Amino acid sequence: MEASINAVEHLLQYRFKDKRLLEEALTHPSYADSPSYQRLEFLGDMALGMVVSNFIFLTYPRLDPGQLSLLRSANISTEKLARVAVDNGLFRHFRHSSSAIDEKVTEFVMTVREEDEAQFYGGAIKAPKVLADIVESIAGAVYVDSRFNLENLWLVFRGLLEPIITLDVLQNQPQPVTMLFEYCQKIGKKVDIKHRKNKETNIASIYIDGNHLVSSSSEQKENARLHAAKAALKKLAYEVVDTCSFEFDDKGNEGAKRKLHELCAKKKWTKPVYSLEREIGPSHKKKFVCSVEIGSTDATFFRVGGKRSHVLSALGEKKSRIRDAENSAAYAMLCSLKDENAI
Numbered sequence: 001m002e003a004s005i006n007a008v009e010h011l012l013q014y015r016f017k018d019k020r021l022l023e024e025a026l027t028h029p030s031y032a033d034s035p036s037y038q039r040l041e042f043l044g045d046m047a048l049g050m051v052v053s054n055f056i057f058l059t060y061p062r063l064d065p066g067q068l069s070l071l072r073s074a075n076i077s078t079e080k081l082a083r084v085a086v087d088n089g090l091f092r093h094f095r096h097s098s099s100a101i102d103e104k105v106t107e108f109v110m111t112v113r114e115e116d117e118a119q120f121y122g123g124a125i126k127a128p129k130v131l132a133d134i135v136e137s138i139a140g141a142v143y144v145d146s147r148f149n150l151e152n153l154w155l156v157f158r159g160l161l162e163p164i165i166t167l168d169v170l171q172n173q174p175q176p177v178t179m180l181f182e183y184c185q186k187i188g189k190k191v192d193i194k195h196r197k198n199k200e201t202n203i204a205s206i207y208i209d210g211n212h213l214v215s216s217s218s219e220q221k222e223n224a225r226l227h228a229a230k231a232a233l234k235k236l237a238y239e240v241v242d243t244c245s246f247e248f249d250d251k252g253n254e255g256a257k258r259k260l261h262e263l264c265a266k267k268k269w270t271k272p273v274y275s276l277e278r279e280i281g282p283s284h285k286k287k288f289v290c291s292v293e294i295g296s297t298d299a300t301f302f303r304v305g306g307k308r309s310h311v312l313s314a315l316g317e318k319k320s321r322i323r324d325a326e327n328s329a330a331y332a333m334l335c336s337l338k339d340e341n342a343i
Contacts, residue, residue, distance in 0.1 A: 001026070004093035008138065011088055014156045016145050025141040028096035028130065037094075037137035044140030045076075051154040052076050052161075060167060067167070074165040081135040082127035086112045088160055094134050104128045126223050135160075163282075176229035183233065184208065187313060193228070195221060204228040208236070236315075256330035260292070263334070270295040272333070274326045280318060287318040290325040292333050312336065 005022050009015055016022050021040070029036040049072065056063075056071045063071070074080060085091050086109050111125050139157060146152040163169075177193070184191045192207040198217075204224040205215040214235060216228035260272050271294075278289040293313040314336050316328030 001095065004095075008090065008093055011090070012138070012142070012156050012160065014142060016141070018145055021141040021145050022138070025137040026094045026134065028094060028098070028101070030097045030101070031095050032097065034095075037133065037140075040140030040144070041133045041137040042140070043143060044136035044138065047143040047150065047153055048076050048136060048139045048157065051150050051157065054150070055154065055158075055164075063167070070170065071165065071167060074170060075161065078129055078132040079127045080161075080165065081132035082108065082129075083112060084135050084160060085131035090134055090138070091131055094130075096130075101128070101130055105131065126218060176226050176233060180206070180229045180233055180236075183236065183315065187236075193225060195225070206232045208232070256327045256334060260294075260330040260333055263337075264294055267296075272330065274329060276322065276325075277315065285320075287320055288322050288325040289316060289318055290322065290329045291315045292326065292329040294333065 001023060004026060005016075005019055008022060008026070024035045025037050025040045025044075027034045027036050029038060052075050053068075053072050056068055056075075060068065060071070091105055091109060105128055108125060108128050108131070139153060142156050143150070143153050146156075158164075181191050189208050190210075192210075194205045194207065196203050196205075201217050202221040202224040203215055203217045204221070204227070206213050206228050214228055214231040216224050216231060218224040218227060257272070263269075264271055273293045275291050275293070276288060277291050280287045280289065291313055293311060295311045312333070314329055314333035316325050316330075316332050319325040319328055
């Protein structure tokens, strides 16, 4: 245990006056004959919430309470704190006597390390709560050891929580369920999410205009809902591209944009308008998702979700350059127009 205490102190860049606090913070209730982290976790949960709230409140003086709450929740959620434990190697240093915990933690660690980008709303598997508990209990230990000094706690934990989830990050990676409803509203489709339970498994099924699109399952109802929304967005955005037979390459050339521009001119539709919908990933490997919108200028209507509309929009795939993202959106639009027999 001494080696783990030294390793965590080095990670935190904080030397405990009472090392028994850190030992307690790293002890799971399953470990017999030693005080567990539960009391410190209780205190650390509150203290972390307070210092993160202070930081967000001072950083965003114009945000309303709802947006402040959203940012705070994103930065102290079980998902976020469990990933803090993985990213900083804290999962290696807590002691327990449960093989089930080992299995869940190992699976989660491997999943996180295989991801292309951070998942703020839940990855492929549920984050083990024990990992978030460890982060909170360590925060509680620092808080007590520093004589309940919130400023000192923030100085110690600010680096550990990096990258802080900012408003820009949340806007660039919006909540999948919200994004699904907004996207379907934009293309004139109705969304319905139905939940059912099979023993201990929650199942979320998404229906578009009354037709089943995707289902996802998880032990946690909210995770099932999130995963289903992600799958639905991917399918809605890309299925027309997969089935389209246009013969041009959208990787690095302007074939799709040029073709769409020429088509709009010929049909006397409005010029395509491209919008950057999302920026995904860190700055050194950022990817972009663009949409395109066209409109008819006469009595011509497009068919959108079984309804008539003067406006038609399409969403492209993730691309590493904005130009390619716009080209992908144009490609999706051409495919959509073909499916609607508009060309």
